[in-house]
Amino acid sequence: MAYWLFKSEPISYSFASLASEPDRTTSWEGVRNFQARNFLRDEMRVGDKVLFYHSNTETPGIAGIAEVVEAGSPDPTAFEPGSKYFDPKSRPEKPTWYQVKIRAVRAVEPLLPLSKLRESDELKGLELLRKGSRLSVQSVAPEHWRSVMRLAGIEEE
DNA sequence: GCCAACGTTGGC
């Protein structure tokens, strides 16, 4: 099993938004970065765990845990001319962009703020903490995942 | 292929 971090601006879609979906799932669509696309298309597997991170907000930080419930599939918004994610270069027979489906597992309450993550020696090397890190879908090493769980006070089986 | 200009991200 692998670990990931997804960024979202809570003003547009928060962890609470995900948790209040009828089945607590959503399709993570609209990613338009090739490195992130490669993760979505090639590397994510059902059962992988996801840190749900709130960016560009008053207190950025980890707001919840989610899991991958469907592996990568073509992102339909790229084919919709009306969509803000429309990309005419992506064709159904040769898609450029991919999505996965995730499900909310549990909230991190209170939110684990970025400032706390920065204080942790154990999290040195976490992509999120790298200066200039902008990738919206990131890989998380298992030892970093365990450190985050500890900081969040979450016991895992 | 180089690289300047530009738009976006996202912490602060």
Add this chain to the structure above:
DNA sequence: GCCAACGTTGGC
């Protein structure tokens, strides 16, 4: 609002 870092675009 500021601004550094980054990805993309397009002229050459």
